[in-house]
Amino acid sequence: MSRRRYVRATILWAGLFSAGFAAVAMLSPRPRIMWNASASAPVGLYRLEADTRPRLGELVAIVPPTATARMMADRHYLPIGVPLMKHVVALPGQWACRAGAVVSVDGNRVAIAKSHDRMGRPLPSWQGCHRVRPDELFLLNPAPDSLDGRYFGALPAAGLIGTAHPILTRDAPDQSLRWRGFGASAASPTTNQEHRP
Numbered sequence: 001m002s003r004r005r006y007v008r009a010t011i012l013w014a015g016l017f018s019a020g021f022a023a024v025a026m027l028s029p030r031p032r033i034m035w036n037a038s039a040s041a042p043v044g045l046y047r048l049e050a051d052t053r054p055r056l057g058e059l060v061a062i063v064p065p066t067a068t069a070r071m072m073a074d075r076h077y078l079p080i081g082v083p084l085m086k087h088v089v090a091l092p093g094q095w096a097c098r099a100g101a102v103v104s105v106d107g108n109r110v111a112i113a114k115s116h117d118r119m120g121r122p123l124p125s126w127q128g129c130h131r132v133r134p135d136e137l138f139l140l141n142p143a144p145d146s147l148d149g150r151y152f153g154a155l156p157a158a159g160l161i162g163t164a165h166p167i168l169t170r171d172a173p174d175q176s177l178r179w180r181g182f183g184a185s186a187a188s189p190t191t192n193q194e195h196r197p
Contacts, residue, residue, distance in 0.1 A: 034061055034083065034164065040146035041085045044169030044177055048162040054088050054137070061085050062139065063159035068152050075121065077147055085164055086148050090138035096154060097129040103140070103150045111140050113150040124151040 034046050041059060054060050061083040064072065072078040090096045090105045097104045103111040117123055132138050136154040140146065149155070166180040 033167075034085075034161075036085045036164075036169075038078070038085065039173060040141040040143040040148070041087075041164075042166065042169040042171060043173070045167045046085070046164040046169070047167050047182060048164055050162040052157075052160070054160070054163050056088055056091060058088050059085055059164040060088060060137070060139070061161040061164050062137070062155060063161065064152075065156060065159065068155075071124070072147065075117070075119075083159075083161055084139070084148075086139035086141055086146070088137055089140045089149070090132050090154070092132050092134040092136065094132050094138070095129050096132055096138040096149065098125075098127055098150065098153075100127075105138065111148075111150045112144065114145070118145075123147075126151075126153045130154060 032048050034048055036043060036046060048061050063083050069080050073080045089110055095106050098113065101113045102109055103113055114123060130153060132154050135157050137157050138149045138154045140148045140150060167182060168177050168179055170177050
């Protein structure tokens with residue numbers, strides 16, 4: 001291919017790609033493609049699928065409540081307006097409990113909460129048992145340093161953007177990005193420990 005044809009093809013594809021993103025943004029302002037930079041879930045690019053009923057174990061993108069978002073921004077964990085990516089570990093009707101640092105779902109231990117972040121600041125804490133309501137989801141990531149339901153409990157399902165399907169992600173911080181394709185199923189849990197609140 002000559003240089004001129006290559007330049008034309010590049011301009012054409014860049015234009016089509018840009019037009020596609022612009023059309024998605026105008027037709028549906030909720031994000032449909034998302035880059036996850038937090039290592040509490042695999043770092044990389046995800047396709048978001050609007051879903052009002054995610055299943056257990058699925059990775060979802062969700063907008064935290066205002067007070068939670070403000071706390072995360074004030075502590076420089078996550079800027080306001082950036083959705084969280086967490087795994088669904090309890091659905092409406094299930095019991096999410098925290099006794100001391102131990103977090104359980106329906107009597108099964110699922111996580112241990114830390115008392116302080118890596119800067120020595122106390123982390124939010126809740127205690128007792130909570131039956132997840134029809135308008136809530138209880139979310140956790142396997143990474144032990146993930147800022148999730150172990151600190152702020154169940155989140156309102158109204159903030160749910162959708163399930164996250166990996167397109168281009170890495171399995172560990174020291175690995176390169178890996179193409180997963182546009183048809184990949186919902187992301188599975190990770191044990192990546194790079195992210196720390």
